[in-house]
Amino acid sequence: MPVIRAQQRDKVSSYQSLRSIYEQNITVNSIAETMDTCHLKDDAYVIKEMMLNKDYDVLGVEDSGVVIGYVVRDELKEGTCQDYYRSFSPTELVSESTPLLQTLFIFKEIDRIFILEGNRITKVVTLADLQKPPIRMLLFGLISILEMHLYRIINDYFPEETWKKHLNPKRIQFAEDLYSLRKAKNEAIQLSDCLQICDKRDIVLHEEPLRDLLGIDTKTKGKQFFKKLEELRNNLAHSQNINTEDSWNELFSLIEQTEQLLEQCEKIK
Structure with missing residues (x-):
């Protein structure tokens, strides 16, 4: 077995292990907030004022000591919380051990999720929580692992610095x-x-066989992907907002594409 190939396989294995740490060991619990509650018979207007003061978007609703649903602040008007509460949908409930990356993809369909601890619903996660440090660490980690793979592949694919042919003189300098x-x-x-x-x-994009191996259809699509990825990495590095509420789906799509590219990188050994 050639030594270089063995080293490449070892690197892929180590990168996979590192990726697993980010993807499996950081859970939704790391960004969840404890959910305060009100009662079914509470005055809806009073509860709305309290939610405004505390900057709550949602609040759990209790009945006989059991959290049975929630109210959304912007929906509360006259009457009691019983008039406005929503029951929990199965799609809104996740275990506290759910990986954080999986949580992100859940947000493609809904605006909030609730956390099950045992058989109790105790915490909530909204889109605003996706700006927190654990999310940033997860995303920066995935981008860094992708860069490590690309570095590995380029070194293996272009001996003697033959990759220079694809860069302009300023970038080489x-x-x-x-x-x-x-x-x-x-x-x-x-x-x-x-x-x-x-x-x-x-x-990578100027080498068609490499594009094919990585599942990148065209140079144009590849450039669009990497441009967005670089913008995200820069935002993460400089503590800027990851995204705005209107474009979260673009972020989720970018993360999915990154995951797919990582899978293709892992196949190249």
Whole structure:
């Protein structure tokens, strides 16, 4: 067995293990908020005022000590909470151990989910909670793992720095300048370590056999994907909002595409 191929398989395995940490070990509980409750007979207008003061979008509704549903702040008017409460839909309920990545895809269909601890509904997650640090850590981790795979594939596919043919002179010079700076600090690296995500994108997209292996239909679609991915990574790195409420579905679609690309990368050993 060639040593390089064995090393490549070892790297794929280690990246898969790292990916599993992000995808399986970070759960929805890490972003959930404890859900306060009201009672069926509470005055709806009073509860609405309380929700406004506390900035609650939803509130659990109790009956005889059991949380039986919830009210939405913007729906409350005259009457009691019994007039407005909604029963929990099965699609809105998830276990506290549900992986955070899986939770994101659930939000493609609904605006909020409720957390089951045993047989009790105790917490809630809304779209606003998707801006929290665990989500950011998850997404940045997935993007970083994708970059690691692309670095591995480029090194294996382009011996002797033949990847340079797909970059313009300015990008090569940028990488060489960064390489010189890092080498001066006695870092054990090679030139390809200094490639940025935009460089890896261009190298991969200009090599048709690689595009085919990675399941990227066309250069245009690939550029659109990587542009959005780079924007997301920059927002994460600079603590900007991940997205706005009107474009969450674009984010969910981008994450799905990233997952699919990671799966294709893992097949290349």
